[in-house]
Amino acid sequence: MNENRSIQDVGWNFDNSYARLPHVLFSPLNPTPVRAPELVVLNDRLAAALGLNADALRTVERVEELAGNGLPEGALPIAQAYAGHQFGGFTMLGDGRAILLGEQITPQGERLDVQLKGPGRTPYSRGGDGRAALGPMLREYIISEAMHGLGIPTTRSLAVVSTGQPVIRETHLPGAILTRIASSHIRVGTFQFAARWGAPEDLRALADYTLQRHYSDALQADNRYLALLQGVIRRQAQLIAKWMLVGFIHGVMNTDNMTLSGETIxxxxxxxxxxxxxxxxxxxxxxxxxxxxxxxxxxxxxxxARLAEALLPLLDEHEDRAIQLAEDALGAFAEQYRSFRLAGMRAKLGLFNEEQEDESLVEELLSEMQKSGADYTNTFRALTMGIGASETPSPSPALPNTADFHAWREKWQARLARQAAAPEEVRRLMQRSNPAIIARNHRVEEALEAAEQQGDFSVLHRLLAVLEDPYAYSTEQEEFAILPEPSSCRYRTYCGT
Known part of the structure; x- marks a missing residue:
């Protein structure tokens, strides 16, 4: 009886507004069932934020839905069409191994996409099997939740379900399906697709939908489509600045991987x-x-700029005027990015006010770090922990031990002395701005190896736990700040997701 009640009260509240757009933008289809789904990991905190009952999601019936063997009530599954420049080359793409179940309306009224990754072939699979392997899906789960903990706008991961059947890549790998949550999956590539293969009214419908969903304030602008472009530019400038401030490298910044919502995907x-x-x-x-x-x-x-090209027909009926409007909007990106990054760097260095030489102070530090091969995260972590220490603290091994760095540090301390903030205020600002830990590559690989090869998910859960609040500076995080042993092989990542 209790189990039946929890199943009934799972909390799905689907709408399907994207599926009401012109049909050229998507293809309706159901996921392909899998053999023996089992829940690997469930994000209880995210489930609660979505208005879902985590206990209900763990039942056999709901795990079947997370694997695509059934559909949640109200879901209307589609695969989205989009194009994209991949490493500079334009091509037709689309959801080759992803299906959008619909949009969950949260108790707070927020509209969020619910997508399955790895549920089988779609019309856009281009010869692929539409499946995903367990390791890459767990990797996305770890990194997306690490980014969320860092305060960076990101898609998130609700669950990973193993499928009970292998996928064939270079070898046989255990299969899995990830449930991804996003503000939306509208990409620069979605607009490129609509501009290239849709009718003018399809492009306009997509733009109006994006405005309504993500930039509703711009609907009243004299030129709403110019306001849309300006809004996306500003959000991306802020997003990339946040990436840079924590040392994140996306790795595949194709136009199909840039969202108009401003989330990392x-x-x-x-x-x-x-x-x-x-x-x-x-x-x-x-x-x-x-x-x-x-x-x-x-x-x-x-x-x-590729987004601006796609929007040109909407910016102005005269092409020359449309191009000028687009160029003016794009010209703001560099200064916006510089402003966001510099503000973030000031916070990382504990600076509450602004001085003209702050940017050169930042660049001098980064130059010295590069020359010394200093760890990016641990350098700022050590500077943070040194604030408020004794007059002659023991030198941190994380900091460069060079004359140039010591000269820089004296200049920085003189800069701190010229502001009114007390050392404890400076430390709190720096602690909020400098993570004590990140999802270090060797730790991620350690968790994936234990999960894939030993079926041991305890390493994964422990890593996820410390990544929930990377700014905590807790004793539990100390070991996760330790650098990997030197290696003769450069770390490499692969496009498995």
Missing amino acids: DYGPCAFMDAYDPGTVFSSIDSRGRYAYGNQPPIAAWNL
Whole structure:
């Protein structure tokens, strides 16, 4: 009786507004059933935020739904069509291994996409099997929740379910399906698709829908479509600045992986930087460093230019005027990004006010970190922990031990002395701005190896627990700040998600 009641009270509250858009933008279809689904991990906190009963989601019937063997009440599954520039080359794409079940309306009235990743082939699979492996799905779960803990706008992971059947890549791997939650899955590539293969009214319908869903304030603007472009540019400038401030490298910043909501999406060949180096690349498929850490801001601007091109017919009926409006809007990106990044760097250094030389103070530190091979996260962590210490604290091994760094540190301390904030206020600001830990690559791999090879998920759960609040500076986090042993092999990530 109790189980039946929990099943009934799961809390799904679906709407399907995207499925009411022109049909060229999607294909209706159901997931392909799997053999023996089992729940691997469930995000209880996210479930509660969605208005869902986590206990109900753990029942056999609901796990079947999370695996695509059934549909939650009210779901209307579709695969979304989109295009994209992948490493600079334009191609037709679409949800090749993802199906949107619909949109959950939360108790707070928020509309969030519920998508299954790995539920089988779709019309956009391009010869693929539409399935996903357990390791990459757990990796997305870890990294997306780590990004959420860091305060970075991101898609999130509700659950991972194993399928009981293998997927074939270079070898046989255990299959899995991830339930992804997003403000929406509208991408720059969605607009590229509509502009290339849709009718003018399809592009307009998509733009109006995006405005209503993500930029409703812009609906009253004199030129709502220009306001849409300006809003997306600003959100992306802020998002990329937040990435850079924590040393995150996306790895595959194709236009189909840039959302108009301003959330990070796609956690395939991504990772967090250890030693500071703007040229850092982890992705196995990024042989030329197109999406290296230091290239992320200009690549974001390049992607936004592709969005502007798609929106040109809506910006103005005269092409020359439309191009000028788009160029003016795009021209704001660089300064917006610079402003967001500098504000974040001031906070990381405990600066409450602004001085003209702050930017050079930041760049001098980063230059010294690069020359010394200093760890990005641990450098700022050590600076944070040193605030309020004795006059002559023991030098932290995380900090460069060079004359140039010591000279920089004296300059920084003089800068701190010129503001009114007390040391404890400075420390609190720095602690809120500098994570004590990140999802370090070796820790992520350790959790995935234990899960995939030993069926041991305790390592995964322990990692997830400390990543919930990376700014806690707790004793439990100490061991997760330890760097990996030196290796002769460069760390590589793969596009498994």
